[in-house]
Amino acid sequence: MSKPTETSSELLERLQHQVALFARRAEQTRLGGVGKARNSMDRAAYLLLNRLDREGPMGVKALAESMGIDSSTVTRQVAPLVDTGLVKRTSHPDDGRAVVLAVSPRGRGRLDEVRDSRRRLMAEVTDGWTPDEREVFTDLLVRFNTALADWHAGLGRGDDEVPAAAEGAPRTAGAFESQGNTQGA
Template structure:
């Protein structure tokens, strides 16, 4: 169903173009932050560490479900985080046979370092914005990501992370 009208075609063309430019620039810079921390953590690692921080220790299946990705992807992405000591594998407290992933103290420290750097970048990029503009942009971007996630879910495509705090 075509939901566009002649009047908003130009606006929607501009919107899709700006989203494409944003995606390219975000990937080029990874919106990684500033200073020595800049580009020092890839998106997958950041999102996994952030999710473990927000929701606490969990198994691979639960982590995958909460992020809208499959378990094999989580397993592959978490392996280097375990190897580098950012994530610990521990036994489930109620079922010692099950493995739980947990943010290590080193992982928490590293995550906070990256968050701080990214926060500084966001401050620099929006330094000449009024506080209300920042709030509006954040609300609209969150809403846009939610709509993308919902669309992917209804189309049978696993939804990427949409609600990560930085």
């Protein structure tokens, strides 16, 4: 027996509701993982450390641009990471006057713990799924996050219009979170 065809409006209603539920449940669990590392690192810290680990040392401005957020936000979020020894400030290798941020050995260790904890949570939540179902869900989530990042960057943004995918438009920096980060956020 086949499922009755939903109208576009009905389908979008279900989608927006499921996204709202997902956001609430993600916040409830904070997708913080399982075990002792659960909820031991907030989302901002995780995303900053993850970016620095993946892309290497960089200045505040470059880090902000790569994440699609304001430099003042990065400065504010990085300060406690420096204070706790998870991030270190060093001189730029080419310009000793400039400062770059890098993940410290302690930060890398904590990041590895949190990544492992989050992977275990994803394994538990999707325990009854086939590998193909996990892959399809991940691919669709990457696509959704990329479209949402593009929308936030202003590609097709408007009060009375449905965001349009900009054909051939460059991906925003925020898209990296969804495309390159297979280890969770």
